[in-house]
Amino acid sequence: MKRITAWRRRPWAGYAVVLAALAAIGVVYAGFSPQTERAEAKSSAQAAQDLKNGQELFNKNCASCHGLNAEGTKDAKGKPLAPSLIGVGAASVDFQVSTGRMPAMNPGAQVPRKEPIPAFDTSIKTDYEDPKEREHAEKQKAQAEKNLRDLRAYVQSLGLGPEVPPASAVDPEGGDVALGGKLFRTNCAQCHNFTGQGGALTGGKYAPPLSGDDVTPTQMYEAMLTGPQAMPVFNDTTLTPKEKQAIIAYLVQTREEPNPGGNGLGRIGPVSEGLAGWLIGIGLLVLAAMWITAKKPKKLKKS
Amino acid sequence: MSDTTAPKAIEGTLGFIDERLGSTTFFRRNVKKVFPDHWSFMLGEIALYSFVILLLTGTFLTLWFNPSMKEVVYDGSYTKLQGVKMSEAYASTLRISFDVRGGLLMRQIHHWAAILFMASILAHMLRVFFTGAYRKPRELNWIIGINMFMLGMLEGLFGYSLPDDLLSGTGLRITQGVLESIPLVGAYGYMFLFGGEFPGQDIIPRLYMLHILLIPGLILGLVTAHMMIMWHQKHTAMPVKNQTEKKVYGYPFYPVFMAKTGAYFLFVFGVVALLGAFAQINPIWLFGPYDPGAISSGSQPDWYMGPLEGALRIMPNWEISAWGHTVSFNVLIPAAVPLGIIFGGAMAWPFIEAWVTGDKRQHHVNTRPRNAPVRTATGMAAVTFYGLLWLAGANDVLAERFHVSLFATTWFFRVTVILGPILAFIVTKRICLGLQRKDADVIGHGVESGVIMMSPDGRFSERHEAPREEEKIVLLSKENARPEAPARDARGIPAPGAKGPIGHLRSRLNRAWTFDDVPVEEHGHGEHEAIESGSDSEQVKR
CATH class of the missing domain: 1.10.760 (Cytochrome Bc1 Complex; Chain D, domain 2)
Structure with missing residues (x-):
């Protein structure tokens, strides 16, 4: 006990106590939150x-x-x-x-x-x-x-x-659809078609369809950001993240929208409409004409 | 049929009209007008009835459509365009589609009826061409019909441009380019139509007036003329039993044909309504409002403008500049030449054919396509030419759907649009001649009966039987080529028609028309027997 008392008076004692206290705090802290340290290491x-x-x-x-x-x-x-x-x-x-x-x-x-x-x-x-x-x-x-x-x-x-991109940046619900539609028609439709049905490019290249559910919002964002293959890069100064999100909102909400006019005929415009007009319209009417002209009135049959 | 009197219902009505207008004899004669029966004769009626549907639905649409280029901010029920600036024309079309009860259905019926109107005119025209129904005395009706098709193209173009959406705006831009490409007056013509720089404020109201007033009026007038001429000249008929050049064989207008054609109207209406209800057409809300700075791939016109679009797409970029003026052959040629060849050629064809064959007689019985091989082959060449241009108009869709290179399709169509018609001509002519040979075989040989006979010396042969009478009449309807009058008579005097370079050309063409004709005719009894018993069939090989 005497010795401790004697050490207490030594000039370095104050430093030693502070050090010991720090060490103790450190040990206690480590004791209370052992995971962090270990997890970090791990x-x-x-x-x-x-x-x-x-x-x-x-x-x-x-x-x-x-x-x-x-x-x-x-x-x-x-x-x-x-x-x-x-x-x-x-x-x-x-x-x-x-x-x-x-x-x-x-x-x-x-x-x-x-x-x-x-x-x-x-x-x-x-x-x-x-x-x-x-x-x-x-x-x-x-x-x-x-x-x-x-x-x-x-x-x-x-x-x-x-x-x-983080999930919040690509959420289709958070984008301005009307703005997205405008931006899509100005920047994207010339290759991807009006609603992202895809289109042909030169030399066997093509703009892939974006209308399938398998094209995720994240992939759309990444494509704009990195410009894969034939696609140009739309960096954040060309299309801001908000605008990118608007385009995603337009694409996703449009592809999920039902066709109010019946079957969408692939949503590729007049080519499939003309085909349907000729094959279904004229086809059915020719069958009807054949049926009508094959009918012979009973009374006049003998003549 | 003249011995029967009209039924009471008609008689009563006629009496009413007669007492006031004094026209019973006219009606009495005409309600019993005879119409020949064949399904292909109904194709033209599709056009007539879709035109009626177009007038009715079009009137409905005018009640809400606002043909104005004034800019408005959309605030309607289609949420995806809320707050977007657009013209009143586009906004009112959205309103018809989403806010007017039955509006979308009417719009779709109107558009589908337009598609069917044009498609049935083309189908009807092909029927008339391939059966030779355009021959004297019906050349005028043939020309009227072609003019109606061309007016229909304009009517359609103006009509689908009215909503001022991105797709049709692209079409208007091309229209502007075509107008501008006309040498000397192009720029003036375009400024005149658009009332200033493209797109300006005037084009939609102007197209609207043309679409709802002028062109339908012209078409209506031509339809009336077409029908009255047809009524007056009587319908052509297929070569069937009882039908002759002098006598029409068929059913009277009242009651049989009237019931049939009335039912057919309901069929046309039904099909158009089905399409309008279940197949979406021209979804302008997906295309967005027109913006000169935007464009989409897959921008095609409606089908009847397809060949023009195709010609433009495959045209090489030819342009010359002289004395400060540019002549854009790259636009001028595709706009004017291909359809010029098709329609100009079609209008001139009845006269060319009459001139070449020297046939100035009246024709009321149709020819089977095989019996006029040059005509049929020319028709098929035109169909191939038109069809390839039509496909070329969809080349980006073809490239995308069938995974071929876009450039490859361009070159494919550039080559085939020249070679295809030639090939089609040769192949069709051969097929026609082959069918003629088969007909000659059936008439000369009879039909294979499937009965095998054994002769006393042990040889086998198949018995051939004469064809049924109806079939025989059809086969024998072929008019065999008559030998051409010699260019010089016995004294060496040239025939008046064969003189000079034109005369030479005519007789050469005449020879080309007839030289490989296969006569289809019945032979004497003796020959018939000989063929039946299985000896050589030289008659047929000739």
């Missing part, structure tokens, strides 16, 4: 692992064309085969992979939309009756979502580019 480890997973997926699915370092490849004549992915950003990866365009099956005028490969297929159905089957599907879906996230993060880590 999360950085996890992030590295995710990035590794992203890189593995990249090497497996993308590197054969885009190169092991995503530097792009050229053929013998120096013509680019696949572009460099450094700096394209997460939005571009998300668009290309979630629409199934990448990994591409075969190079052509344009890479078509298709079912995403199983590793990235986030649109698989999970509403199975059988709980086991459902669980399996859900797990598969979660894995696909994680894969896509990891791949995005990996490509984003190679060079910064546009990020995937």
Whole structure:
């Protein structure tokens, strides 16, 4: 006890007490919230692992064309085969992979939309009756979502580019439909048709239809942001995020709107109308004419 | 039929009219007018009845349509266009579609009736052409019909331009370009029609006046003339039993034909109403209001303008500039030449044919298409030409739906629009001659009966039977080509018609018309037997 009392008088004692108190607070704090510390440590480890997973997926699915370092490849004549992915950003990866365009099956005028490969297929159905089957599907879906996230993060880590838009920015309910319609007709309809039914472009390229439910609002936003394939880029100065959301609102609300006039005939305008007029209209009337002229009045039959 | 009197119901009415107008003899004679029966004779009636429907529904639409280019801000029940600036014409069309009771149905019936009106005129015209029903004395009605089709094209163009939507505005822009491409007076003509720079404020009210007053009036006048001439000249008939050039065989107007044509009106109305109720047409709310700065892919006109659109799409970009003036062949040629060839050629055809064949007689019985191979082949060449241009008008839709390159379709149509008609001519002519040969075979040989006979020396042959009488009449309706009068008579004096380069041309064309004709005729009894018993059939091979 004497010794403690003696130490108490030493010049460094005050410092030691402050230090001890700080340490104690620190220990107590750590004791009360142990998770955070550990999670942070774990999360950085996890992030590295995710990035590794992203890189593995990249090497497996993308590197054969885009190169092991995503530097792009050229053929013998120096013509680019696949572009460099450094700096394209997460939005571009998300668009290309979630629409199934990448990994591409075969190079052509344009890479078509298709079912995403199983590793990235986030649109698989999970509403199975059988709980086991459902669980399996859900797990598969979660894995696909994680894969896509990891791949995005990996490509984003190679060079910064546009990020995937948050859900609030693409919500079709939040956009101004009337403005969206105007912007769509001015900027988009010349390729995608009045209501996004799609249209042909030069050299075998085409503007894909946007009228199917499989084209998600996020994909529309990403397409405007990154300008995939033949599409021009509509960056945030050309079309502000609010305007992009308006266009999404127009497209989604118009495709969900029923046709008040009956069958929409594909909503492609006079071509299908003319076809229907000739085939159904004239067709039915010719049948009617044949039926009417085949009828012979009984009284006059003998003449 | 003249021995029967009209039924009481008619007699009473006629008596009423007669006592006041003194026209019973006219009616008495005409209610019993005989009409031949064939389904293809009803095609023209579709046009007549859709025209009636067009007048009725059009009147309904005028009650709410406001042909004004005044800019308004939309505030109606179609929420997706709320707050958008548009012309009153567009806003009132939206109002008809969404706020007027039955308005959308009327609009759709009106538009479908217009589609059927034009389609049935074309179908009717093809029937008339391929059966040779346009021949003397019916050339005038043929020309009236073509003029009605052309007026119908204008009427349709003006009509679908009225709502001032983005799709039809694009069509008006092309109309402006076509007007402007006319050398010398183009710019003046366009300023005159639009009342200033495109689009201006005047075009919609002006088109409205033309659409609801002038052109329907002209069409109505031509319809009346068409019907009266037809009534006066009597309908042509198919070559059937009892039908001759001198006598029409068929049913009297009252009561049979009247019932049939009345029922057919209801059919036409029914089909148009069905389409109007169940098939959406011209959804202008999806197209949006016209804005000169906007355009959409898949901007096609209604079908009857399709060949013009197609010609414009495949035309190479030819343009010359001389003395400070530009002549835009890239617009002028597609606008004037293809349909000029089709309609000009069609109008001149009855006279060309009469001149080439030297046939100045009256014809009331139709020809079977196979029995006039050059006419049928020319018709098919025109159909191919028109059809390819028509398809070319939809080339971006074709490219998109069938996944082919847009440029490939352009080049495909550029080549086939020239080669296709030639090929169609050759193929059709061969098919016609083949069918003629088959007819000659049936008349000369008889029909295969399926009965195998064995002769005493053990040879097998199939028995051929004479065709049924009705069939025979149809087959023998063919008028075999008569040998052309020699260009020079026995004394070496040239025939008056064969003199000079024109005369030479005529006799050459005449030879081309007839040289490969296959005669279809009954042979003497002896020959018939010989053929039946299975010996050579040289008669047929000739």
